[in-house]
Amino acid sequence: MNRVVLERRAEGAVAARELGDDGTTVGETRLPAGSLAGFVRERERVPVRWVWDDTTRWYPALLxxxxxxxxxxxxxLTHAVLRRSPLVDQALLTAGETAAWDALQPVTPADPALFPLEDPADGLDPVAEHERQQAALAASTHPARLALLLAAESSGALVAAEMTHAGLPWRADVHERLLTELLGPRPPHGSRPAVxxxxxxxxxxALRAPELNPDSPGALLRALQSAGLAVEDTRSWTLEQLDHPVVGPLLEYKRLSRLLTANGWAWLDAWVREGRFRSWFVPGGVVTGRWASSGGGALSVPVQVRPAAVADDGWRLVVADVAQLEPRVLAGMxxxxxxxxxxxxxxxxxxMVAGGAVETRTQAKVAILGAMYGATRGGSGxxxxxxxxxxxxAIGLVEEAARAGERGEVVHTLLGRGSPRPTGAWAERAVALGEPAEVAGSREERDRHRRAxxxxxxxxxxxxxxxxxxxxxxxxxxxxxxxxxxxxxxxQRPHLVFFLHDEVVVHTPDHLAxxxxxxxxxxxxxxGRLLFGAFPVDFPLDVSVVASWADAG
Incomplete structure (x- = not known):
């Protein structure tokens, strides 16, 4: 497959460098930035892999x-994966600009220009970095696995840009109605809604505190304590344990206040335009490889407002999530x-119950989540x-990963993403035998961090x-x-509009649903086949075809 490296040049020009099978440049095309879309469209007629410094800097304008x-x-993204992977010889990635690649961050589409001014990516050499990455990949202990991870990570970047570009269908009038039903009419700026x-x-x-501002945690805590309630914080879980007339209205106040703050009228004004909610998805935004989002809280849209996510006329939403993804992955890996x-x-x-491992579903869930998250005491233990x-x-795999972490070692996923290195005194040296008694406290502290x-x-x-x-x-x-x-x-085609860990939402013409x-x-x-080959582990999906996201099963 042909590979073409795109580079920004002075005065808004773009260089497209064709790479040969050995990674060397075999041809170069220079063109104005305004001609790039036509060039890419034409080259996409035959299989090609575009190599660029960062998808967020190139793909939105093309879309x-x-x-x-x-x-x-x-x-x-691939640099970040390789730099942390224990399967890779880091010397092969080291160069004068390595620190700059380490520090490179994605950009958001706020700047309407094709290229932002004074972009730190402009000082980087994508061809040289690509050569280093290919050398590191070839010399790694599991090149096929890592190659799959790098390809998937880059494809994820394309998906993220496309979801931001297309947007999640969102009915502002439905959202307004939901807010009015829950909170009352939209209040003047700076005022609370009527409810x-x-x-x-x-x-x-209930607290006999006529001047109380319930939005102030400190004032609320003092009012609770003055009413004779022995509480140390104002968290909802703490309040639920109390037997007092304030509990009901206060919990409801907190619930609705969170909705107003996170997805109220200000959110609607800021994030919904032309019938679409557009946030910026951040592939690899979490160290485990999970995604994050920037702006609008795309990965935490509450159920109260999901009825506003409505497909266009003549279209449907296909909502799918996989049941118990992580335990199934554990079985496969x-x-x-x-x-x-x-x-x-x-x-x-x-x-698990049918197989005789435990007696009840509750036991199975508590035990397997405890094994994966480290809650190995109490009922789980x-x-x-x-x-x-x-x-x-399965249990041996997670136990060995835990022991490796306690030793201060780096662990990795099936395809080779590495964990961060631990920091702190406990990770820098082992506790010496025979330490004097006065350092016992510090030893206990190090043990606590090690177990964590x-x-x-x-x-x-x-x-x-x-x-x-x-x-x-x-x-x-x-x-x-x-x-x-x-x-x-x-x-105009079926396209992805939302992704969260184990759930996808596709917007599709009705006849293709x-x-x-x-x-x-x-x-x-x-x-499943890509990751686990012929090993027989299933990933069943709950799939719904609905008009509104809220109607998904």
């Missing part, structure tokens, strides 16, 4: 011009046949010996591999949707 690319290498103000009065009356057998059930926890006997390879880091690495290997499965699902689904949709630009649902399932099965 605005109606150009969709099939493949890219995002050097910023919140009424609840605030109830709270003040550990090669544990007994856990894979449990995963063949639509509900893995019920499969009592079941752990039975889980270890029934699923020795072990809990992190225990979960890192599973959550990170789950993120890799999801990336492969997204990448394959993205191309399946494009092929399914016939002719026309992205927004059933076909989209089938492709979503096929892409999930393909992701």
């Amino acid at each position: 605005d011009a109606g150009v969709r690319v099939e493949r890219c290498t995002d050097l910023r 919140l103000e009424a609840l605030a009065r109830e709270v003040r009356a 550990s090669g544990d046949d007994a856990m894979a057998e449990a995963a063949r059930a639509a509900d893995l926890y019920e499969g 009592r079941i752990m010996p039975r889980l270890t006997r029934r699923y020795p390879r 880091w072990g809990r992190f690495t225990r979960n890192f290997v599973v959550q990170g591999t789950g993120a890799e499965w999801a990336l492969c699902w997204l990448a394959d689904l993205r191309n399946r949707l494009w092929r399914l949709g016939g002719a026309g630009p992205l927004q 059933d076909a989209v649902a089938e492709e979503v399932r096929r892409a999930a099965a393909a992701a």
Whole structure:
């Protein structure tokens, strides 16, 4: 496959450098930035992989011009993966500009210009970085796995840009109605909505604090304590334990206040334009490889406002999520046949019960989550010996990851994403035997940090591999949707509009909805084969075809 490196040049020019099989430049085309979209559109007629410093700096403008690319290498994202992977010889990535690549950050589409002014990426050499990355990949201990991860990470960057470009369909009138029903009419700026103000009065009356501002945690805590309530904080869980008339109105006040702050009228004004909610998705924004978002809280849209996510007339939303992704991933990456057998059930926890590992679904869920997250005491701890006997390879994998973390070592996901190195005194040196008694406290402190880091690495290997499965699902689904949709630009075909860890939302013409649902399932099965080969672990999906996101099962 041809590879073309795009570089910014002086005075708004672009250089497209054609790479040969050995990675050397075999040709170069220079063109004005305004001609780039036409150039890319023409080159996309045959398979090509675009190599660029960062997808957020190139792809949004191409999408605005109606150009969709099939493949890219995002050097910023792939650099970050390789720099942290323990499978890679870091000397092969080291150069004078390595620190600058380490520091390079994505940009948001706030600047209407094709290239931002004084962009730190302009001082970087993408061809040299690509050569270093290819050398590091070839010399790694598992090049095929890492190559799959790098390709999936770059495809994720394309998906993220396309979801921001297309936007999640959002009815501002429905959102307004929901807010009015829950909070009352939109208040003047600086005033509370009527429902919140009424609840605030109830709270003040119950606490006999007529001047109380319930939005002030400090004032609220003092008022609670003055009313004779022995509380140390104002968290909802703490309040739920109290027996006092203030509890009901105060919990409701907190719930609705969170909605107003996170997704109220100000959110609607800032983030919904022309019938679309557009946030900026950040692939690899979390150390495990999970995504983050920038602006608008795209990854935490509450159920109260999801009825506003409504498909266009003549269109539908296909909503799909995978059941118990991480336990299924653990079964696959550990090669544990007994856990894979449990995963063949639509509900893995019920499969564990049927297999005789535990008596109830609740026990199964508590135990397996405890194994993955490090809650190996209490109820979870009592079941752990039975889980270890029934699923020795799965439990052994997370236990070894925990022990490695406690030793201060780096662990990695199935495809090779590495965990961060621990910091702190405990990670810098082992506790020496025979230390005097006066340092016992510091020894206990180091042990506490060591165990905490072990809990992190225990979960890192599973959550990170789950993120890799999801990336492969997204990448394959993205191309399946494009092929399914016939002719026309992205927004006229079935296209992804939302992704959160193990859930996707596709906006599709009504007549293609059933076909989209089938492709979503096929892409999930393909992701399982990519990561785990012929190992028999299933990833069943809950798929809904709905008019509104809120109607998904």
